[in-house]
Amino acid sequence: MNTKKIELSELSKRIDPVVNMRESWYLVTAEKDGRVNTLTAGWGALGNLCEKKTAIVYIRPQRHTKQFMDASGRFTMTFFEEHQQELLFLGSHSGADMPDKIEQAGLHSTSVDGQPTFEEGKLVLNCKTIYQDALKPENFTDSALAEANFPDKDYSVMYIAEIESAYEILA
Ligand SMILES: Cc1cc2nc3c(=O)[nH]c(=O)nc-3n(C[C@H](O)[C@H](O)[C@H](O)COP(=O)(O)O)c2cc1C
Numbered sequence: 399m400n401t402k403k404i405e406l407s408e409l410s411k412r413i414d415p416v417v418n419m420r421e422s423w424y425l426v427t428a429e430k431d432g433r434v435n436t437l438t439a440g441w442g443a444l445g446n447l448c449e450k451k452t453a454i455v456y457i458r459p460q461r462h463t464k465q466f467m468d469a470s471g472r473f474t475m476t477f478f479e480e481h482q483q484e485l486l487f488l489g490s491h492s493g494a495d496m497p498d499k500i501e502q503a504g505l506h507s508t509s510v511d512g513q514p515t516f517e518e519g520k521l522v523l524n525c526k527t528i529y530q531d532a533l534k535p536e537n538f539t540d541s542a543l544a545e546a547n548f549p550d551k552d553y554s555v556m557y558i559a560e561i562e563s564a565y566e567i568l569a
Pocket residue numbers: 423435436437438439440441442456457458460461462463464485486488489490491492493494554
């Protein structure tokens with residue numbers, strides 16, 4: 399698999415958080431003990447903190463992928479141009495019940511800079527967690543938002559991560 403490194407200063411030209419995260423989704427993927435798990439995500443952000451270029455993902459506590467993220471302190475964000483059906487599958491099946499869900503979805507795992515991603519992806523960010531905390535219902539200025547989005551009180555953990563590198567995945 400061929401890749402082309404992307405300068406981090408160019409990232410905002412390549413990823414629009416509204417279009418590429420909210421509308422097209424992406425995969426959050428992490429590795430633990432030689433195994434890889436992934437989930438489909440729709441919430442997220444790009445920014446900067448402590449003079450580092452950062453990405454933010456929001457992961458509910460029951461997600462199997464969370465264990466992999468916490469064990470490694472790392473994750474990748476992989477963006478696709480197509481494969482919406484596969485992302486829907488990965489976003490509705492848990493690796494806790496279906497350990498081979500990536501194969502079942504028809505995607506092919508690979509790695510870039512030693513971090514897990516997918517041959518079918520178009521762009522991958524290698525991320526190292528620098529800060530994490532659960533959203534707190536009392537900190538929502540509009541409690542209706544917390545109630546509507548977290549009826550089961552499974553408040554997402556916000557992971558702020560340094561983007562260590564970014565690659566275009568070439569065919
Ligand atoms: C379009 C879409 C967006 C999603 N966004 C998120 C998200 O931002 N955070 C999250 O924790 N789960 C999100 N999910 C749900 C997870 O992808 C889903 O629960 C997945 O099966 C978890 O897999 P895992 O248990 O193997 O980690 C989303 C699902 C879909 C279909």
